Amino acid sequence: MKEKKEPDEFYSKKLENEKEMFNRIYRILEIPFVYKLASILLAPGGYHLIKPLHRKAFGQSSGRVLDVGCGPTLNTPEPKGLIVGVDVNPAYIHQYTGGFVDEDPQLIFTPPISCRHLGFVASADKLPFADGSFDEARSNAIFHHLPDDVALKAIKEMCRCVRSGGRIVILDAVFPVKAWTRPIAWLTLRLDRGRYARSQEDMLELAQKSCPGSWDWERRTTTYTGQEFLCMQYIKE
Numbered sequence: 001m002k003e004k005k006e007p008d009e010f011y012s013k014k015l016e017n018e019k020e021m022f023n024r025i026y027r028i029l030e031i032p033f034v035y036k037l038a039s040i041l042l043a044p045g046g047y048h049l050i051k052p053l054h055r056k057a058f059g060q061s062s063g064r065v066l067d068v069g070c071g072p073t074l075n076t077p078e079p080k081g082l083i084v085g086v087d088v089n090p091a092y093i094h095q096y097t098g099g100f101v102d103e104d105p106q107l108i109f110t111p112p113i114s115c116r117h118l119g120f121v122a123s124a125d126k127l128p129f130a131d132g133s134f135d136e137a138r139s140n141a142i143f144h145h146l147p148d149d150v151a152l153k154a155i156k157e158m159c160r161c162v163r164s165g166g167r168i169v170i171l172d173a174v175f176p177v178k179a180w181t182r183p184i185a186w187l188t189l190r191l192d193r194g195r196y197a198r199s200q201e202d203m204l205e206l207a208q209k210s211c212p213g214s215w216d217w218e219r220r221t222t223t224y225t226g227q228e229f230l231c232m233q234y235i236k237e
């Protein structure tokens with residue numbers, strides 16, 4: 001005979017199963033190749049449409065550049081100089097550097113000749129570098145993975161690691177101003193494995209709270225489904 005479940009127990013079990021199903025899908029997305037394929041399918045046109053925004057934000061980048069939440073490949077323009085990736089996923093760092101996981105933060109000051117990509121496993125809210133080590137700290141599409149407390153610390157850390165006069169540039173997808181005008185963009189972001197997608201206002205507030213000052217920003221459509229990216233930039237005093 002089938003066991004009869006109380007409604008509360010039934011619904012919490014159902015919720016748990018759904019959560020487990022999403023977690024499994026998200027874990028599959030951790031595989032670099034699957035992640036790349038999913039980006040192409042879920043964000044059609046994203047590869048091309050975001051390019052002008054990237055070129056404008058990073059076209060002149062030079063010196064020592066920190067790429068926070070770098071993922072498996074550098075999707076923003078290569079700076080003239082050295083790029084240093086940081087990610088929590090060692091497999092991504094391995095791929096980002098072409099087969100290495102760096103451990104000594106001092107390496108950023110004396111990188112091996114011909115090496116343009118270094119990579120460290122670390123969380124964005126606890127960067128392993130000394131104050132003012134970089135000319136620029138950038139992040140592309142990571143903040144929707146970070147809850148507010150971690151996101152606040154991550155921006156603070158990016159500011160700390162950049163020298164005076166250096167730049168902090170943060171790009172991320174934001175929710176449409178009105179969900180019903182861009183329903184697919186809204187839904188894709190809502191179902192993204194990054195569970196902390198925000199509105200433009202929330203992103204700007206977060207930036208202001210962590211690093212008070214004059215943040216420039218620009219918002220652009222970056223996929224054929226109408227998804228939008230916000231680019232925020234701050235020059236450290």
Ligand SMILES: C[S@@+](CC[C@H](N)C(=O)[O-])C[C@H]1O[C@@H](n2cnc3c(N)ncnc32)[C@H](O)[C@@H]1O
Nearest residue numbers: 069070071075087088089123124140141142145
């Ligand atoms: C959507 S991907 C973006 C990757 C890359 N920046 C790009 O432009 O393709 C988000 C990345 O953030 C990383 N990530 C998530 N939480 C993080 C954290 N607390 N610290 C550092 N990286 C994190 C993930 O591992 C993933 O590589």
